Amino acid sequence: MWHWIQRFSSPKHFYGMSAPLIKWFSVSALLLGVYGLYLGLFVAPTDYQQGESYRIIFIHVPAAWMSMFVYMVMAVSSGIGIIWQIRLADMVAAASAPIGASFAFVALVTGSLWGKPMWGAYWVWDARLTSELILLFLYLGYMALQSAIEDQRSADKASGLLAIVGVVNIPIIHYSVEWWNTLHQGATVTKFDKPSMHIDMLIPLLLMAVAFKLFYAALVLVRTRNEALYRDRNRRWVRELVERL
Amino acid sequence: MLKAYYHLLIRDLRLALRSRHELANPLIFFVLVVTLFPLAVTPTPDALQTMAPGVIWVSALLAVLLSLDRLFKLDYEDGSLDQLMLSPNPLMILVLAKVTAHWFLTGLPLVIIAPLLGIFMSLPAEAVIVLIYSLLLGTPVLSLVGAIGVSLTVAVNRGGVLLSLIILPLYIPILIFGANAVDVAADGLPVTGQLLFLGAVLALALSLAPLATSVALRITASR
Amino acid sequence: MFEAKSLECVRDDRLLFNDLSFAVAESEVLQIEGANGSGKTSLLRILCGLRLPEAGQVLWQEESIISNREDYYASMVYIGHLPCVKGDLTVLENVRSLLDTRSLSLSNEQIEVALAKVGLASYEDVPGKALSSGQRRRILLAFIELSQAKLWILDEPLTALDVQGVTLMESMIMEHKQAGGSVVFTTHHGMQLECEMSSVQLGRRSRG
Numbered sequence: 150m151w152h153w154i155q156r157f158s159s160p161k162h163f164y165g166m167s168a169p170l171i172k173w174f175s176v177s178a179l180l181l182g183v184y185g186l187y188l189g190l191f192v193a194p195t196d197y198q199q200g201e202s203y204r205i206i207f208i209h210v211p212a213a214w215m216s217m218f219v220y221m222v223m224a225v226s227s228g229i230g231i232i233w234q235i236r237l238a239d240m241v242a243a244a245s246a247p248i249g250a251s252f253a254f255v256a257l258v259t260g261s262l263w264g265k266p267m268w269g270a271y272w273v274w275d276a277r278l279t280s281e282l283i284l285l286f287l288y289l290g291y292m293a294l295q296s297a298i299e300d301q302r303s304a305d306k307a308s309g310l311l312a313i314v315g316v317v318n319i320p321i322i323h324y325s326v327e328w329w330n331t332l333h334q335g336a337t338v339t340k341f342d343k344p345s346m347h348i349d350m351l352i353p354l355l356l357m358a359v360a361f362k363l364f365y366a367a368l369v370l371v372r373t374r375n376e377a378l379y380r381d382r383n384r385r386w387v388r389e390l391v392e393r394l
Numbered sequence: 395m396l397k398a399y400y401h402l403l404i405r406d407l408r409l410a411l412r413s414r415h416e417l418a419n420p421l422i423f424f425v426l427v428v429t430l431f432p433l434a435v436t437p438t439p440d441a442l443q444t445m446a447p448g449v450i451w452v453s454a455l456l457a458v459l460l461s462l463d464r465l466f467k468l469d470y471e472d473g474s475l476d477q478l479m480l481s482p483n484p485l486m487i488l489v490l491a492k493v494t495a496h497w498f499l500t501g502l503p504l505v506i507i508a509p510l511l512g513i514f515m516s517l518p519a520e521a522v523i524v525l526i527y528s529l530l531l532g533t534p535v536l537s538l539v540g541a542i543g544v545s546l547t548v549a550v551n552r553g554g555v556l557l558s559l560i561i562l563p564l565y566i567p568i569l570i571f572g573a574n575a576v577d578v579a580a581d582g583l584p585v586t587g588q589l590l591f592l593g594a595v596l597a598l599a600l601s602l603a604p605l606a607t608s609v610a611l612r613i614t615a616s617r
Numbered sequence: 618m619f620e621a622k623s624l625e626c627v628r629d630d631r632l633l634f635n636d637l638s639f640a641v642a643e644s645e646v647l648q649i650e651g652a653n654g655s656g657k658t659s660l661l662r663i664l665c666g667l668r669l670p671e672a673g674q675v676l677w678q679e680e681s682i683i684s685n686r687e688d689y690y691a692s693m694v695y696i697g698h699l700p701c702v703k704g705d706l707t708v709l710e711n712v713r714s715l716l717d718t719r720s721l722s723l724s725n726e727q728i729e730v731a732l733a734k735v736g737l738a739s740y741e742d743v744p745g746k747a748l749s750s751g752q753r754r755r756i757l758l759a760f761i762e763l764s765q766a767k768l769w770i771l772d773e774p775l776t777a778l779d780v781q782g783v784t785l786m787e788s789m790i791m792e793h794k795q796a797g798g799s800v801v802f803t804t805h806h807g808m809q810l811e812c813e814m815s816s817v818q819l820g821r822r823s824r825g
Contacts, residue, residue, distance in 0.1 A: 397717075397720060398720055405710075405714045408710075409703060409705050412706075472702065473699025476665075476667060476695070480667070480694075480718070481690060481718040481719060481720075482720060483687075483718070612667075616667060
């Protein structure tokens with residue numbers, strides 16, 4: 150079993166295996182995304198409170214979900230990398246960070262664009278937006294630490310540990326920001342959690358969520374392959390690969 | 395094991411007391427930063443009182459952050475850190491000793507000087523008492539969590555800004571609850587909830603941070 | 618007693634050594650040889666468990682040192698390039714704080730005897746910052762002497778030592794060997810040991 154995991158998780162094996170997966174993931178992400186956007190932008194009914202501007206949630210909400218999800222992926226694979234010394238897991242974590250940061254960034258930008266018609270200001274210290282901003286800072290800290298340490302192996306381990314510490318902290322941060330927000334803004338209507346959603350809005354939202362996930366899967370595979378090539382550039386399997394080109 | 399904790403704590407305190415001039419620096423910084431706000435914003439008591447909890451807490455946060463460097467830096471530079479890691483005692487205990495020393499040398503002085511700043515910022519007496527309690531519960535967490543950050547960055551050249559980048563987001567819950575406790579107390583409302591939260595975070599940090607720090611130190615040593 | 622099993626070490630993308638195996642028995646003195654940058658310090662840090670090897674493991678009493686740190690560290694002592702001396706502590710306090718990390722509480726007399734042996738008699742109360750670099754190294758020699766460790770791992774122990782210091786180090790190693798202890802060391806200075814000594818050559822992937 151152990152031996153099998155070791156072989157399966159070798160960068161070389163991963164490199165060979167991941168190529169067809171990327172194709173499948175990206176094609177299905179594209180199809181689902183186009184269909185989801187079509188349903189979301191043209192088919193879903195206009196919101197009786199927010200008019201057309203609510204349609205940005207079909208980007209905003211999946212991006213926000215993904216930014217959390219990618220951080221979890223990073224923390225879990227960092228944990229695997231630290232505990233079992235599996236290099237591929239470290240590469241996945243390192244490859245995920247910029248993607249997750251971009252999702253957080255997209256969620257912030259779309260959130261503030263949505264805020265303009267809703268609140269009349271591009272930025273309001275809403276609990277979710279603030280949490281998202283802090284999450285972006287956590288990503289940036291991870292990436293800064295990763296690039297500040299020259300030795301690749303300790304860079305992985307150090308930033309991996311930071312990701313794990315971050316994951317322990319995220320619920321605490323989230324809870325305290327929520328609490329801080331209710332305290333300072335009273336019972337304003339939070340536009341982000343609707344008690345119930347029309348099924349015609351829900352379906353495109355879920356489609357988009359799946360599309361984002363597939364998009365991430367394709368992207369992380371591409372980036373991890375690059376990491377594997379770069380880090381193993383002096384190993385034989387990469388040299389052979391280059392020679393065959 | 396307790397002995398190892400005690401010896402290291404005493405060693406660090408003794409070292410700090412022998413270079414006393416450095417000891418006062420975070421404290422002066424703390425007072426100085428707080429002083430800047432009435433100058434920059436407004437000295438009217440009402441306005442000061444509104445911003446006091448936040449200003450004092452943010453300044454305390456920064457003062458601790460700037461002093462974190464001395465937690466492991468010197469030991470790293472002269473090789474003592476290697477010797478600590480080769481100790482037959484659990485590294486966690488030694489980390490805890492160093493963090494305790496750090497808190498005695500920075501956190502505790504901040505707590506002691508805080509009433510003065512409360513007066514500077516026109517805080518009512520009840521709020522000053524809560525300020526002391528909140529700092530008493532909050533500053534150890536700042537040292538404990540900060541230790542994780544320093545142990546990851548101690549070997550990085552010019553790691554100061556990097557340290558703030560990775561540590562400050564983790565300090566946010568403490569800031570929110572600490573500052574809010576003082577704020578609420580100034581309005582004469584009960585603050586048990588906030589203090590309990592700070593206590594709970596302290597308990598959590600006390601049990602997890604030394605472990606994370608010792609893992610981080612091993613990572614740092616392995617390059 | 619002490620065994621390295623097929624160690625591999627990569628530093629900055631450069632393979633320093635791989636499949637390196639050797640064992641150190643009781644009363645054995647082992648020199649790690651190799652040019653600058655051949656990975657001597659990295660190897661010693663791996664042997665201490667400070668650095669993790671890319672592959673392979675280090676065994677102490679047939680157990681991996683990583684899973685058994687406490688036993689291992691109780692029976693070994695390591696001296697690296699750095700002096701480990703605090704300028705603001707006196708010589709006596711410096712030795713004591715080093716011994717404290719090993720949970721050894723010795724009397725002042727015992728420490729003074731060791732200090733006298735390494736040529737620091739009457740320096741007990743001098744602060745570390747007033748010492749020359751050779752004298753700082755001698756504090757480490759007193760520490761090794763008092764450490765009660767079976768295995769000494771010494772990285773360039775002769776750095777900054779004068780002629781008497783070198784002779785002292787040599788005689789300490791000899792005594793330790795006769796008492797059944799083991800030593801693993803690196804040096805660029807010629808160490809004149811009048812005893813059997815094995816060696817490991819780095820950079821050529823062979824054992825001398």
